[in-house]
Amino acid sequence: MIFAQCVAGLALTLPLLRLAVASCPPGCLCACDILSCGSQGLEQLPSHIPVSTGSLDLSHNRLTRLEEAAFLGLPRLDTLRLAHNRLTGLAPGTFRNATGIRRLDLSSNELHMVEHHYFQELISLEELLLFNNRITRVESRALAGMGSLHRAYLSHNRLTDFPFFSIQEHSHPFLGTLDLSSNRMSRLPMEDIAALPTYVQSGLFLHNNTLICECSMYGMFRRWEQRGFGSVRDYREEHTCLVFGERRASIRFFQHGRFFENCTLPPEGTPGEPETSLMAYVGDPVLMDCKTSMRGHHLSFLWISPHQEYIIPPGNNGTLRMYVNGSLEIMEARIADSGIYLCMAIDRQRLQNETWEVNMTVTTRYIEVEPFNTGFTTLLGCVVSLVLVLMYLYLTPCRCWCHRRPSPPGPTSPANECSAQSSMLTPTPPATTEGPGRKAGSSKHVVFLEPIKEVQNGRLRPSLAPEHPKLTQLRGDADSISSVFSDATIVP
Incomplete structure (x- = not known):
C-alpha cells in the first residue's frame, strides 16, 4: 500500500519536474529567481522566460532593439541587465507592465539619445546605468516620473549639455548620485546647478569634461571642495579646464589656481538653502533637528549622511538613532561623522517635500596645559645653586688641614708631606725646576673664586x-x- 502511494506521488511529480526544466531557456542558467543568459549570441529575447524571474541577465549578446511590452508577464522582475549589446534605441512602451524594475543596466550599448518615453513606466527605478554609450542628448522629460531614482550614471558619452532644471527636489527627492563625467560639456548652467538641492550637488560628478576655464565655474568647484563634497574630493586631480578654450591648454585647476587670482569667489552659503552648523567633540552625543514648515500626520522623514547613506527610523548599526519627529542622534561622535547631513521631510499625500541641511564638524577635545611659572623656576634654580655650593664646600675629596710649623729637614718629614698635599x-700648579731655564706653567684651574x-x-x-x-x-x-x-x- 505504501509502495503504491509512493509510485503514484512520483508519477505526479515527474511532469512538474519536466516543466520546470523545460521552462529554462536553452543555453541559460536558472537558479531560483535568477535567469542568466549572458554571452549566448542572442539577437532577440528568449521565447520563454520563467514567470518567477526576479533578476534577468542578458548582457554580452547581440540585441539591437527592444519591442513594445518586451517584458510582459514578469511581475517579479527587479533587476534587468542589458549591458554590452547593440541597442540603438528603445521602442515606446518597452517596459510596459514591468513597473517593478529597480535596477536597469543599459551600459556599453549604442544609444544615441535618451528620449522622454524610454523610462516613463519605470516609476520604481532606483539605479539607471547608461555609461559608455554614444548619447549626445538627454531630453528634458527623459527622467520625469522617476521619483524613486537614487543613482544615474551617464559618464563616457558625448553629452554637450544636460537638463539640470528637470531634476529639482520636488521631482527627485532621493537622487544622490548623478554621474556626468567624461563627456563633452564646455559650459555649465550655473544658475540651474545652484538651484539643485545640496544632496544632489554633493553627488554631481563633472570631472573629465571639456570645460572652459571661467571664474564662475572655478568658484563653484572651490566651494564644493571647501564643503567636502565627495564628487570633488575623490576626483580632485581629474577636474580640468581649457585655458581660453584651447584643447592643448588643459590644466588641473585645483593645482594651478594662479590662473584664477583675479576671480571673485562667491560667498559661503547658497541663497534659498537652509543650513545650520554644529560642532561636537569626539565621544559626545549629538542631536540634529529636522526643521520644516510643513505640518500634518502624513509627514515622513529621511536623513542622508555625508557618506550617501540613507537613514530612516529607528536608525542603523547602533550608532545613529532617528526619532519619529525627524531628529537624528549620533550616539558617540567620531571624526568620520563630519560632513553635510541632509534631512528631507516628505508629504506624500500633497506631493510636497522640504530639505534641511546640517553641517557637522567633529573635533578632538584638547586639554589646555598651564605654562611654567617663571618665579618657581627661578627659586628652583637658586636652591640647586645653593646645594651645589654646599656640596663643594663640605664634600671636597681632599681634607688636609695643614699648619705651618718648623720641621726637621728630611725626605720623609711630615712638613714635606703636608706641603705636597x-x-x-x-x-697655581706647582712649578717644575728640573731643568735650567724652565718656567712654571701659567694655566690655572679655578672652581670657586x-x-x-x-x-x-x-x-x-x-x-x-x-x-x-x-x-x-x-x-x-x-x-x-x-x-x-x-x-x-x-x-x-
Missing part, C-alpha cells in the same frame, strides 16, 4: 734651599697658599 689645593691679594709671599727659606731644591719649591707653594687663604697682611 697642600700644593694640590693651590690655584675668592679675592686674591696682590702681595703673595713666595720667598724661599734660605736654610733649606741649598740642601733640598725640590723641597724649597714646595715650601714656596705652601707659603703661597698661606698668603692666599690668610686674612693677615704679609710683608716681605
